[in-house]
Amino acid sequence: MAADTPVEYIQHHLQNLTYGKLPAGYERVDPYTEEVVVLQETSWTFARSSVEAADMGFMAIHVDTMGWSLAMGLLFLTLFRLVAKRATSGQPGGLQNMVEMTVEFVQGIVRDGFHGKNPFIAPLALTIFVWVLLMNTLKLIPVDFIPSLAQFLGLEYFKIVPTTDPNGTFGIAIGVFFLIIYYNFKVKGPGGFAKELSFTPFNHWLLVPFNLLLEIIGHLTKPLSLALRLFGNMYAGEVVFILIALLPFWLQWTLNVPWAIFHILVVTLQAFIFTTLSVVYLSQAHEEH
Amino acid sequence: MNINLTLIGQAIAFAIFVWFCVKYVWPPITEAMAARQKKIADGLSAADRASLDLELAQEKAAQEMRAAKEQAAALIEQANKRANQIVEDSKGEARQEGQKLIDQAHAEIEQERVKARDALRAEVAALAVAGAEKILEKSVDANAHSEMLEKLAAEL
Known part of the structure; x- marks a missing residue:
């Protein structure tokens, strides 16, 4: 090692x-x-x-990023599919209750943030929210547990939190970006979209190149801001956890515990922000200016 | 921290997860939730309706009760009236009967009186004749004086 x-x-x-x-x-x-x-x-x-x-x-x-993100995604889908299959309109059990709470929470985000009509957005937001949340939550596992286990199995490196890998966050953000572009074309038509790019924010033909530059940069910053915000927060938190892990073992809990408790908030908040921003960006893609 | 194929793998995984969620996870859950919402709403409105029905039923029952009371009162009054009438009727009948008895008695008495008077009259005529015979010491021709005697008897 x-x-x-x-x-x-x-x-x-x-x-x-x-x-x-x-x-x-x-x-x-x-x-x-x-x-x-x-x-x-x-x-x-x-x-x-x-x-x-x-x-x-x-x-x-990155085998670890892919493996853990797939595992978390499958965990999400299995859990929710299980509930979906057994969903009853009568009295719900504990698991169904939890799933319904999550669904209602996401419905709330979509209701507040999305002003178009598209039945695809809410399940998309649910997937983003739960998946990102689960991936972020992996961070609360002490930093040495699973890497040590992997080392024991002969794997030199092992980083379990997919959202501390920019590939992980950019992968999702690019997916969202393509959807934004797709819906811009679908809702506004190629002409409408081109017009929007050319004539906002300054509605004058002389300023078309400037508008184009501004709008294209604006569109490109959307996935960047999504991915980098999530990655930055998770990565920074991870670094602090690693730094704390450098302390003598009997002292670690003094910093580790408060930081982990704080990260319960960060983990949820970042998943929420990622979801909300995705929904808002997609809402903008549906709105005619 | 290198950007590599993981990015594309992640994007593909994301797409598949979203597709699965849209197709197999979201609809059943939201349908169940909507169905429950409807159930609850139905239940609440049914409860509202039931309480309304109860109120109506109570009102109806009170009305019926009042009507029954009124009917009973009417019946009692009618019965009272009828009883009074019966009493009155029987009173009248009794009176009539009594009157009839009285009248009959009167008639009988009258008859008796007439009979007695007739008898008396006959006897008075005979007595008068006998008296007159005695006075005149001679027989009076009853036939010759019968007219006068009858006149006398009629005057009695």
């Missing part, structure tokens, strides 16, 4: 388990023995250091 100094410990905890492609001729440095091996051919493999992970470039996948 390459985690002898605090800096290494932190870096180690912030590195995803990366499976990717290393080109032929790549010089792999063993992190323990510092032995150098030159790859004979292009090969897919797990990165053994941050440098290797970085050198893999785009052709790599």
Whole structure:
């Protein structure tokens, strides 16, 4: 384990388990023995250091992020599908009650934030909210538990919170972005959308290029703001948890517990903000100006 | 912190999750909720209706009671009247009967009186004749004086 100094410990905890492609001729440095091996051919493999992970470039996948986000998504869908199948209009059980509370909460967000008519938006918001919430909640598991377990199983790096990985947050944000563009085209038509891009905020033909620049940047910042806000909050919180974990074990609880309690709020709030903003952006896509 | 294929994988997973939620999760849950809402609303309105019905029924019962009381009072009054009438009737009948008896008695008495008078009259005529015979010491021709004697008897 390459985690002898605090800096290494932190870096180690912030590195995803990366499976990717290393080109032929790549010089792999063993992190323990510092032995150098030159790859004979292009090969897919797990990165053994941050440098290797970085050198893999785009052709790599964070196995931990994907695995945990899929697990959380499946947990959400299984749980809710189970309730949906057994849903009764009579007296609901505990689980159904919880699910209905969540559904009503999301319906409230959509009612307040979305001014068009689209039956697709509310289930979309539910998916975003619960999925992000579940992924964020993973952060409340102490930072060393699961990485240590993974290490025991022979996995060098393991980061369990998908929302502390920008890939995780950008993946969702890009999905939302495509929906925004899709609905802009669908509701306003290509002409209407082009007109909106060209003539807002300044309704004068001379200012069309300026408007276009402004609007396109405005649209592009939407997924950026969504993804970076969630990622930033979660990542910063994670770093603080890791820093606290550097304290002697008998002292950790003094900071760990308040921070975790505070993070119950942050976790929920960030999921709520992500959902609400997505709904608001989609609402704007439905509104004619 | 590298951007890589995970991004696309995440976006695909997101799309699939949303599709599944839209198709298989959202509709049954919201339908069940809407159905329950309707049930509750129906129940509440049924309760309202029931209480209204109860009020109406109570009012009706009170009305019936009042009507029954009125009817009973009317019946009693009628019965009283009828009893009075019967009493009156029987009184009248009794009076009539009495009158009739009295009249009959009167008639009988009258008859008796007439009979007695006739008898008396006959006897008076005979007595008068006998008296006159005694006075005149001679027989009076009853036939010759019968007219006078009858006249005398009629005057009695």
